[in-house]
Amino acid sequence: MSSPILEARGLSRHYPGGVRALEGVDLRLGRGEFVAVIGRSGSGKSTLLNIVGGLDAPSEGSVAVNGTLLDFSNRRALVSFRREMVGFVFQQFNLIPSLTARENVEYPLLFNYRPPAERQEKANALLAMVGLGDRASHYPGQLSGGEQQRVAIARALVADSPLILADEPTGNLDSATSEGIFSLLQRLNRERGVTLLVVTHERELASYADRTIEMRDGRVVA
Amino acid sequence: MNSRLIEFFQLAVRQLSRRRFRVILTVAGIAIGVAALVGTVALGEGIRTQAVEAIRTQSDLTLIEALPGVEGNVLQLVTPTRATAAGSLPGVASSAPVVRGTFATKGQTYVQVVGVPADGLDGVLRPTYLRGSGFSPGSDQVVLGAALGEKLQRYEGVRIGDPLVLVRRSYDAQGRPIDEETTVLPVGVMEERGDAYDQVLLMDLDLAVRLGEGDGGYSGILIRAEGPDRVFSVAEGVRGIGLSPRGSFEQIEAVNRMMDMVVIFLGIFAGLSLLVGGLMIASTMITSVYERTREIGIAMAVGASEGDVMEMILAECAVLGVIGGACGDLLGVCFAMVLNILGGPFLASRFGDAFLGLLDTEIALVTWPLLAAGLLLAVGLSLLAGLYPAWKASHLNPVEAIRSGR
Ligand SMILES: Nc1ncnc2c1ncn2[C@@H]1O[C@H](COP(=O)(O)OP(=O)(O)OP(=O)(O)O)[C@@H](O)[C@H]1O
Numbered sequence: 288m289s290s291p292i293l294e295a296r297g298l299s300r301h302y303p304g305g306v307r308a309l310e311g312v313d314l315r316l317g318r319g320e321f322v323a324v325i326g327r328s329g330s331g332k333s334t335l336l337n338i339v340g341g342l343d344a345p346s347e348g349s350v351a352v353n354g355t356l357l358d359f360s361n362r363r364a365l366v367s368f369r370r371e372m373v374g375f376v377f378q379q380f381n382l383i384p385s386l387t388a389r390e391n392v393e394y395p396l397l398f399n400y401r402p403p404a405e406r407q408e409k410a411n412a413l414l415a416m417v418g419l420g421d422r423a424s425h426y427p428g429q430l431s432g433g434e435q436q437r438v439a440i441a442r443a444l445v446a447d448s449p450l451i452l453a454d455e456p457t458g459n460l461d462s463a464t465s466e467g468i469f470s471l472l473q474r475l476n477r478e479r480g481v482t483l484l485v486v487t488h489e490r491e492l493a494s495y496a497d498r499t500i501e502m503r504d505g506r507v508v509a
Numbered sequence: 510m511n512s513r514l515i516e517f518f519q520l521a522v523r524q525l526s527r528r529r530f531r532v533i534l535t536v537a538g539i540a541i542g543v544a545a546l547v548g549t550v551a552l553g554e555g556i557r558t559q560a561v562e563a564i565r566t567q568s569d570l571t572l573i574e575a576l577p578g579v580e581g582n583v584l585q586l587v588t589p590t591r592a593t594a595a596g597s598l599p600g601v602a603s604s605a606p607v608v609r610g611t612f613a614t615k616g617q618t619y620v621q622v623v624g625v626p627a628d629g630l631d632g633v634l635r636p637t638y639l640r641g642s643g644f645s646p647g648s649d650q651v652v653l654g655a656a657l658g659e660k661l662q663r664y665e666g667v668r669i670g671d672p673l674v675l676v677r678r679s680y681d682a683q684g685r686p687i688d689e690e691t692t693v694l695p696v697g698v699m700e701e702r703g704d705a706y707d708q709v710l711l712m713d714l715d716l717a718v719r720l721g722e723g724d725g726g727y728s729g730i731l732i733r734a735e736g737p738d739r740v741f742s743v744a745e746g747v748r749g750i751g752l753s754p755r756g757s758f759e760q761i762e763a764v765n766r767m768m769d770m771v772v773i774f775l776g777i778f779a780g781l782s783l784l785v786g787g788l789m790i791a792s793t794m795i796t797s798v799y800e801r802t803r804e805i806g807i808a809m810a811v812g813a814s815e816g817d818v819m820e821m822i823l824a825e826c827a828v829l830g831v832i833g834g835a836c837g838d839l840l841g842v843c844f845a846m847v848l849n850i851l852g853g854p855f856l857a858s859r860f861g862d863a864f865l866g867l868l869d870t871e872i873a874l875v876t877w878p879l880l881a882a883g884l885l886l887a888v889g890l891s892l893l894a895g896l897y898p899a900w901k902a903s904h905l906n907p908v909e910a911i912r913s914g915r
């Protein structure tokens with residue numbers, strides 16, 4: 288395997304009151320890998336994703352992206368890391384309700400200081416790619432759950448971030464729609480070479496990934 | 510303003526249009542405050558303008574008399590040096606020294622006498638004559654003020670061209686009164702002026718000094734300012750050379766002082782309602798941030814910095830402020846128009862003819878600076894009210910925000 292895009296070592300996350308959400312987790316993602324994370328509720332999957340995405344800080348351990356250590360005490364560095372390196376997809380209600388699908392896709396670029404024309408063009412292309420080219424001017428409330436998630440995936444791609452983190456992107460969808468989302472993710476991984484770390488509850492969906500990590504009680508068990 | 514800030518404003522408008530009803534209520538709150546402020550200040554300024562205009566037209570505004578002043582505890586006399594200095598102040602058209610004294614007639618009417626050079630009478634006081642004309646230099650001719658002329662004619666039968674005997678009383682070393690009599694010749698009666706000169710007898714300065722007035726110095730200096738707009742600076746100049754300026758400009762100063770108080774006082778009450786508007790904005794924005802916790806967390810996850818979040822929330826506040834301020838200005842203008850249309854006739858019917866002038870003038874005066882102040886105040890207050898919600902939003906923990914069900 289080539290040099291990893293992401294390498295986490297000994298990650299722990301402790302909450303006051305003795306909760307150990309993560310306990311000594313090591314994680315290595317190769318460039319262009321599609322990795323699924325499974326595990327029971329409360330096993331620490333979201334905690335892991337949030338830390339490697341720079342949204343949360345570990346109690347112990349380190350995260351290196353493209354060989355550079357993330358400085359969790361530097362807010363500015365974390366902000367630009369999130370802007371440039373990662374795209375997030377959450378379980379549901381990912382989108383800003385007052386913005387159209389296209390505006391939602393553009394949204395991260397607003398913080399990246401890109402000119403509006405470039406943003407719109409890019410957002411339209413991505414919406415077409417996720418199969419929603421004709422829904423660009425619809426508001427999230429006018430889209431189905433699966434369509435909303437596809438808009439969220441387009442948004443995660445818009446800043447050309449090499450790393451996409453998805454936390455149960457199909458958690459609230461029926462199985463046919465979920466299959467559709469995972470095959471879309473697989474296609475993006477193959478066609479665009481983005482690295483994917485995707486949390487899911489269901490083993491069948493994990494089979495879309497190249498590799499599966501299983502977590503239990505804050506540890507990686509397989 | 511950079512283009513991103515403009516986009517934040519566009520986003521803000523979108524966000525606000527999502528909660529239209531709440532926005533309308535909040536905007537109404539701030540608008541009422543601004544309208545109250547604009548309305549009261551416009552009313553105050555309108556009344557001030559009316560009063561000042563009345564003083565301007567009814568009195569001899571550009572005439573100032575410089576009297577001895579007090580600096581520290583020392584009386585500053587009107588010396589010839591000061592008279593020259595006063596005459597050469599910027600904005601002074603002409604000036605003349607005067608001496609004052611008190612005489613009585615044979616009929617025991619007290620007469621205030623003002624001695625002024627003949628050229629000063631015409632060049633500075635610039636009287637118009639009801640009858641007759643001014644006195645000539647070096648003569649014993651005198652001019653009577655309108656009221657004095659009327660009084661002397663009615664009670665003592667004094668007429669132009671008839672000699673008039675003036676009695677000046679002084680006291681000798683033992684305190685016994687000595688009366689000296691002088692005969693002068695009234696040659697003119699001035700038209701009514703509406704000031705103290707209606708009561709005086711004007712004579713040549715030399716004659717007054719010869720009659721024993723002035724004690725070698727002057728009682729004051731009559732000054733004619735170049736125009737109404739120079740009066741206050743001339744008055745300041747007179748104060749600058751240690752003398753005390755008097756004139757109808759003081760009435761304007763008094764009106765201004767009073768109206769300042771009235772406007773400030775009313776403004777404070779109006780400001781209170783504006784404060785309520787500000788509190789409403791704070792409350793609206795706190796609720797909005799609370800409801801959008803998840804949305805803000807997502808913005809942070811996709812790359813919004815703390816500063817970006819602050820700016821986005823403050824942009825919403827600024828938009829609320831601009832709309833509120835603009836509506837308030839509009840409401841204030843309507844309020845002023847209603848006052849002007851209904852208020853004039855009402856006051857005229859209540860207080861009678863003296864206020865008839867109000868019928869065709871504006872009692873509430875809305876000016877552009879006032880409207881601009883209303884708008885700026887609304888925006889400033891909104892931003893101030895938004896600081897806490899914006900700070901709160903920008904310091905949300907993104908993980909918790911995204912996890913929250915809101
Ligand atoms: N703020 C917090 N304070 C205390 N404990 C927390 C906090 N956040 C998470 N935890 C705990 O950390 C553990 C891991 O949580 P996490 O959300 O990572 O689990 P998960 O695997 O994503 O579960 P799920 O599948 O239900 O989403 C849980 O036991 C949870 O209760």
Ligand SMILES: [Mg+2]
Nearest residue numbers: 332333334454
């Ligand atoms: Mg989770």
